Amino acid sequence: MKQTAxxxxxxxxxxxxxxxxxxxxxxxxQAFLDLFGAWDPTLxxxxxxxxxxxxxxxxxxxxxxxxxxxxxxxxxxxTKIDRRLAIGAxxxxxxWGIGGLCPGPAIADLAIAPAPAxxxxxxxxxxxxxxxxxxx
Amino acid sequence: xxxGFPDAMPxxxxxxxxxxxxxxxxxxxxxxxxxxxxxxxxxxxxLAASGAPRSVAIAFILGLPLGALLVSVLVGGxxxxxxxxxxxxxxxxxxxxxGTRLGSGCTSGHGVCGMSRLSPRSLFATAMFMAAGxxxxxxxxxxxxx
Numbered sequence: 001m002k003q004t005a006x007x008x009x010x011x012x013x014x015x016x017x018x019x020x021x022x023x024x025x026x027x028x029x030q031a032f033l034d035l036f037g038a039w040d041p042t043l044x045x046x047x048x049x050x051x052x053x054x055x056x057x058x059x060x061x062x063x064x065x066x067x068x069x070x071x072x073x074x075x076x077x078x079t080k081i082d083r084r085l086a087i088g089a090x091x092x093x094x095x096w097g098i099g100g101l102c103p104g105p106a107i108a109d110l111a112i113a114p115a116p117a118x119x120x121x122x123x124x125x126x127x128x129x130x131x132x133x134x135x136x
Numbered sequence: 137x138x139x140g141f142p143d144a145m146p147x148x149x150x151x152x153x154x155x156x157x158x159x160x161x162x163x164x165x166x167x168x169x170x171x172x173x174x175x176x177x178x179x180x181x182x183l184a185a186s187g188a189p190r191s192v193a194i195a196f197i198l199g200l201p202l203g204a205l206l207v208s209v210l211v212g213g214x215x216x217x218x219x220x221x222x223x224x225x226x227x228x229x230x231x232x233x234x235g236t237r238l239g240s241g242c243t244s245g246h247g248v249c250g251m252s253r254l255s256p257r258s259l260f261a262t263a264m265f266m267a268a269g270x271x272x273x274x275x276x277x278x279x280x281x282x
Binding site for chain 2: 003004005006007008009010011012013014015016017018019020021022023024025026027028030031033034035036037038039040041042043044045046047048049050051052053054055056057058060061064066067068069070072073074075076077078079080081084085086087088089090091092093094095096097098099100101102103104106107108109110111112113116119120121122123124125126127128129130131132135
Protein backbone atom coordinates (compact mmCIF):
# COMPACT_ATOMS: atom_id res chain seq x y z
CA MET A 1 0.00 0.00 0.00
CA LYS A 2 2.73 2.42 1.03
CA GLN A 3 4.81 1.42 -2.00
CA THR A 4 1.85 1.92 -4.33
CA ALA A 5 1.22 5.40 -2.93
CA UNK A 6 4.89 6.34 -3.33
CA UNK A 7 4.88 5.07 -6.93
CA UNK A 8 1.73 7.08 -7.69
CA UNK A 9 3.32 10.23 -6.23
CA UNK A 10 6.53 9.62 -8.20
CA UNK A 11 4.53 9.09 -11.40
CA UNK A 12 2.60 12.29 -10.74
CA UNK A 13 5.79 14.33 -10.26
CA UNK A 14 7.28 12.74 -13.38
CA UNK A 15 4.18 13.51 -15.47
CA UNK A 16 4.03 17.08 -14.18
CA UNK A 17 7.73 17.51 -15.02
CA UNK A 18 7.14 16.25 -18.56
CA UNK A 19 4.25 18.70 -19.04
CA UNK A 20 6.23 21.68 -17.69
CA UNK A 21 9.43 20.86 -19.59
CA UNK A 22 8.01 20.90 -23.11
CA UNK A 23 8.90 17.25 -23.59
CA UNK A 24 5.21 16.31 -23.84
CA UNK A 25 5.07 18.26 -27.12
CA UNK A 26 5.99 15.98 -30.06
CA UNK A 27 6.80 18.98 -32.27
CA UNK A 28 9.34 20.26 -29.74
CA UNK A 29 10.93 16.82 -29.44
CA GLN A 30 11.27 16.64 -33.21
CA ALA A 31 12.72 20.17 -33.20
CA PHE A 32 15.38 18.97 -30.73
CA LEU A 33 16.22 16.06 -33.02
CA ASP A 34 16.24 18.37 -36.05
CA LEU A 35 19.93 19.34 -36.08
CA PHE A 36 19.75 20.60 -39.67
CA GLY A 37 16.54 22.62 -39.25
CA ALA A 38 15.52 25.19 -36.63
CA TRP A 39 17.20 23.28 -33.78
CA ASP A 40 15.52 23.69 -30.38
CA PRO A 41 17.87 22.89 -27.46
CA THR A 42 15.11 22.75 -24.80
CA LEU A 43 15.38 18.97 -24.34
CA UNK A 44 19.06 19.29 -23.47
CA UNK A 45 17.98 21.41 -20.48
CA UNK A 46 15.39 18.77 -19.52
CA UNK A 47 18.05 16.06 -19.60
CA UNK A 48 20.53 18.23 -17.73
CA UNK A 49 17.94 19.11 -15.09
CA UNK A 50 17.00 15.47 -14.55
CA UNK A 51 20.65 14.47 -14.16
CA UNK A 52 21.14 16.68 -11.08
CA UNK A 53 18.83 14.97 -8.55
CA UNK A 54 19.65 11.55 -10.00
CA UNK A 55 23.41 11.98 -9.82
CA UNK A 56 22.97 12.89 -6.14
CA UNK A 57 20.58 9.98 -5.63
CA UNK A 58 23.14 7.48 -6.95
CA UNK A 59 25.74 8.84 -4.51
CA UNK A 60 23.29 8.37 -1.64
CA UNK A 61 22.26 4.94 -2.94
CA UNK A 62 25.83 3.65 -2.73
CA UNK A 63 25.82 4.28 1.03
CA UNK A 64 22.46 2.63 1.65
CA UNK A 65 22.16 -1.04 2.55
CA UNK A 66 18.54 -1.13 1.38
CA UNK A 67 15.93 1.25 -0.01
CA UNK A 68 13.63 3.04 2.45
CA UNK A 69 10.54 0.86 2.04
CA UNK A 70 11.65 -2.51 0.65
CA UNK A 71 14.29 -5.03 1.65
CA UNK A 72 16.67 -4.67 -1.29
CA UNK A 73 17.59 -2.73 -4.40
CA UNK A 74 16.45 -4.36 -7.64
CA UNK A 75 18.64 -2.72 -10.28
CA UNK A 76 19.71 -3.75 -13.78
CA UNK A 77 23.32 -4.55 -14.67
CA UNK A 78 25.42 -1.81 -16.21
CA THR A 79 28.05 -3.54 -18.31
CA LYS A 80 26.49 -5.86 -20.90
CA ILE A 81 26.63 -4.22 -24.33
CA ASP A 82 25.37 -6.56 -27.02
CA ARG A 83 23.65 -6.53 -30.40
CA ARG A 84 20.19 -6.66 -28.82
CA LEU A 85 20.87 -3.44 -26.91
CA ALA A 86 22.25 -1.68 -29.99
CA ILE A 87 19.49 -2.74 -32.38
CA GLY A 88 16.75 -2.10 -29.82
CA ALA A 89 18.04 1.40 -29.08
CA UNK A 90 18.38 2.20 -32.80
CA UNK A 91 14.81 1.06 -33.52
CA UNK A 92 13.54 3.03 -30.53
CA UNK A 93 15.38 6.15 -31.67
CA UNK A 94 13.91 5.88 -35.17
CA UNK A 95 10.40 5.62 -33.73
CA TRP A 96 11.11 8.52 -31.38
CA GLY A 97 12.06 10.67 -34.36
CA ILE A 98 9.09 9.61 -36.49
CA GLY A 99 6.41 10.18 -33.85
CA GLY A 100 8.13 12.77 -31.65
CA LEU A 101 7.19 10.70 -28.61
CA CYS A 102 8.87 8.30 -26.21
CA PRO A 103 6.88 6.23 -23.68
CA GLY A 104 6.69 8.71 -20.76
CA PRO A 105 5.44 11.75 -22.69
CA ALA A 106 3.03 9.57 -24.71
CA ILE A 107 1.36 8.29 -21.53
CA ALA A 108 1.34 11.74 -19.89
CA ASP A 109 -0.25 13.18 -23.05
CA LEU A 110 -3.34 11.02 -22.46
CA ALA A 111 -4.44 13.88 -20.19
CA ILE A 112 -3.60 16.62 -22.70
CA ALA A 113 -4.33 15.23 -26.17
CA PRO A 114 -6.08 11.90 -25.58
CA ALA A 115 -6.86 10.87 -29.16
CA PRO A 116 -3.38 11.05 -30.75
CA ALA A 117 -1.71 9.89 -27.51
CA UNK A 118 -3.97 6.82 -27.37
CA UNK A 119 -3.20 6.02 -30.99
CA UNK A 120 0.54 6.13 -30.32
CA UNK A 121 0.21 4.08 -27.13
CA UNK A 122 -1.92 1.41 -28.83
CA UNK A 123 0.80 1.01 -31.46
CA UNK A 124 3.50 1.05 -28.77
CA UNK A 125 1.81 -1.75 -26.82
CA UNK A 126 1.43 -3.69 -30.06
CA UNK A 127 5.18 -3.29 -30.60
CA UNK A 128 5.85 -4.52 -27.07
CA UNK A 129 3.55 -7.50 -27.67
CA UNK A 130 5.39 -8.33 -30.91
CA UNK A 131 8.61 -8.38 -28.90
CA UNK A 132 7.11 -10.54 -26.20
CA UNK A 133 5.83 -13.20 -28.58
CA UNK A 134 8.41 -13.02 -31.40
CA UNK A 135 11.75 -12.52 -29.61
CA UNK A 136 13.05 -15.17 -27.29
CA UNK B 137 14.98 33.72 -23.57
CA UNK B 138 17.95 31.90 -25.10
CA UNK B 139 19.92 34.02 -27.60
CA GLY B 140 19.74 32.51 -31.06
CA PHE B 141 16.97 30.06 -30.20
CA PRO B 142 13.65 31.97 -30.19
CA ASP B 143 11.50 28.88 -29.50
CA ALA B 144 13.60 27.37 -26.70
CA MET B 145 12.25 27.22 -23.13
CA PRO B 146 15.43 26.65 -21.09
CA UNK B 147 13.92 27.52 -17.70
CA UNK B 148 10.81 25.38 -18.14
CA UNK B 149 13.01 22.60 -19.51
CA UNK B 150 15.31 22.79 -16.50
CA UNK B 151 12.43 22.98 -13.99
CA UNK B 152 10.58 20.05 -15.58
CA UNK B 153 13.84 18.11 -15.81
CA UNK B 154 14.52 18.63 -12.09
CA UNK B 155 11.06 17.22 -11.33
CA UNK B 156 11.70 14.20 -13.55
CA UNK B 157 15.00 13.63 -11.77
CA UNK B 158 13.34 14.04 -8.37
CA UNK B 159 10.73 11.44 -9.32
CA UNK B 160 13.43 9.01 -10.45
CA UNK B 161 15.35 9.67 -7.21
CA UNK B 162 12.25 8.80 -5.15
CA UNK B 163 11.78 5.57 -7.10
CA UNK B 164 15.43 4.65 -6.53
CA UNK B 165 15.84 5.55 -2.87
CA UNK B 166 12.35 4.64 -1.60
CA UNK B 167 11.47 1.66 -3.80
CA UNK B 168 14.91 0.51 -4.93
CA UNK B 169 13.99 0.66 -8.61
CA UNK B 170 14.78 2.40 -11.87
CA UNK B 171 12.07 4.81 -13.05
CA UNK B 172 12.07 3.33 -16.54
CA UNK B 173 8.77 4.15 -18.19
CA UNK B 174 8.94 1.55 -20.98
CA UNK B 175 9.62 -1.25 -18.50
CA UNK B 176 6.96 -0.05 -16.05
CA UNK B 177 4.42 0.34 -18.90
CA UNK B 178 5.14 -3.20 -20.09
CA UNK B 179 4.85 -4.48 -16.52
CA UNK B 180 1.60 -2.55 -15.89
CA UNK B 181 -0.02 -4.00 -19.01
CA UNK B 182 1.18 -7.55 -18.43
CA LEU B 183 3.64 -7.45 -21.34
CA ALA B 184 6.68 -8.03 -19.12
CA ALA B 185 7.10 -11.24 -17.17
CA SER B 186 9.38 -9.75 -14.52
CA GLY B 187 10.11 -6.37 -13.01
CA ALA B 188 8.41 -4.13 -10.48
CA PRO B 189 5.37 -5.37 -8.52
CA ARG B 190 2.29 -4.90 -10.72
CA SER B 191 0.69 -2.45 -8.28
CA VAL B 192 3.80 -0.25 -8.25
CA ALA B 193 4.01 -0.26 -12.06
CA ILE B 194 0.30 0.54 -12.50
CA ALA B 195 0.41 3.33 -9.90
CA PHE B 196 3.44 4.99 -11.48
CA ILE B 197 1.94 4.78 -14.98
CA LEU B 198 -1.40 6.23 -13.78
CA GLY B 199 0.50 9.05 -12.10
CA LEU B 200 1.95 10.27 -15.42
CA PRO B 201 -1.30 11.58 -16.98
CA LEU B 202 -2.50 12.75 -13.54
CA GLY B 203 0.61 14.91 -13.16
CA ALA B 204 0.24 16.27 -16.68
CA LEU B 205 -3.44 17.00 -16.02
CA LEU B 206 -2.57 18.85 -12.82
CA VAL B 207 -0.10 21.09 -14.67
CA SER B 208 -2.54 21.61 -17.52
CA VAL B 209 -5.26 22.75 -15.10
CA LEU B 210 -2.90 24.94 -13.07
CA VAL B 211 -1.32 26.76 -16.01
CA GLY B 212 -4.37 26.75 -18.29
CA GLY B 213 -3.33 24.19 -20.90
CA UNK B 214 -0.12 22.58 -22.11
CA UNK B 215 0.88 23.20 -25.70
CA UNK B 216 1.28 20.07 -27.82
CA UNK B 217 1.42 19.71 -31.59
CA UNK B 218 1.06 16.17 -32.88
CA UNK B 219 1.77 14.91 -36.39
CA UNK B 220 -1.23 15.72 -38.59
CA UNK B 221 -1.47 12.22 -40.05
CA UNK B 222 -2.01 9.08 -37.94
CA UNK B 223 0.83 7.24 -39.72
CA UNK B 224 3.78 8.77 -37.85
CA UNK B 225 2.00 7.98 -34.58
CA UNK B 226 1.28 4.38 -35.56
CA UNK B 227 4.67 3.63 -37.12
CA UNK B 228 6.53 5.57 -34.43
CA UNK B 229 4.60 3.85 -31.65
CA UNK B 230 5.23 0.39 -33.05
CA UNK B 231 8.98 1.04 -33.34
CA UNK B 232 9.16 2.64 -29.87
CA UNK B 233 7.34 -0.31 -28.28
CA UNK B 234 9.44 -2.98 -29.96
CA GLY B 235 12.74 -1.12 -29.69
CA THR B 236 12.43 -0.22 -26.01
CA ARG B 237 11.73 -3.85 -25.10
CA LEU B 238 14.57 -5.21 -27.24
CA GLY B 239 16.94 -2.54 -25.94
CA SER B 240 15.66 -2.80 -22.33
CA GLY B 241 14.85 0.87 -21.86
CA CYS B 242 14.00 4.30 -23.15
CA THR B 243 14.77 7.95 -22.46
CA SER B 244 13.96 7.60 -18.75
CA GLY B 245 15.62 4.29 -17.88
CA HIS B 246 18.74 4.50 -20.06
CA GLY B 247 18.74 8.29 -20.49
CA VAL B 248 17.95 9.75 -17.06
CA CYS B 249 18.68 6.86 -14.68
CA GLY B 250 21.44 5.03 -16.55
CA MET B 251 23.45 8.04 -17.68
CA SER B 252 23.44 9.61 -14.21
CA ARG B 253 24.69 6.23 -12.90
CA LEU B 254 27.45 6.35 -15.54
CA SER B 255 26.33 2.89 -16.67
CA PRO B 256 28.34 2.00 -19.80
CA ARG B 257 25.36 0.02 -21.09
CA SER B 258 23.00 2.99 -20.77
CA LEU B 259 25.53 5.50 -22.10
CA PHE B 260 25.88 3.28 -25.17
CA ALA B 261 22.10 2.83 -25.58
CA THR B 262 21.47 6.57 -25.19
CA ALA B 263 24.11 7.39 -27.80
CA MET B 264 22.45 4.87 -30.14
CA PHE B 265 18.88 6.12 -29.77
CA MET B 266 19.92 9.78 -29.92
CA ALA B 267 21.90 9.12 -33.10
CA ALA B 268 18.97 7.21 -34.61
CA GLY B 269 16.63 10.08 -33.67
CA UNK B 270 18.88 12.71 -35.26
CA UNK B 271 19.32 10.66 -38.43
CA UNK B 272 15.61 9.80 -38.70
CA UNK B 273 14.49 13.42 -38.34
CA UNK B 274 17.26 14.49 -40.74
CA UNK B 275 15.99 12.00 -43.31
CA UNK B 276 12.36 13.06 -42.78
CA UNK B 277 13.42 16.67 -43.36
CA UNK B 278 15.49 15.81 -46.43
CA UNK B 279 12.51 13.88 -47.81
CA UNK B 280 10.16 16.82 -47.23
CA UNK B 281 8.15 14.88 -44.65
CA UNK B 282 8.69 17.32 -41.79
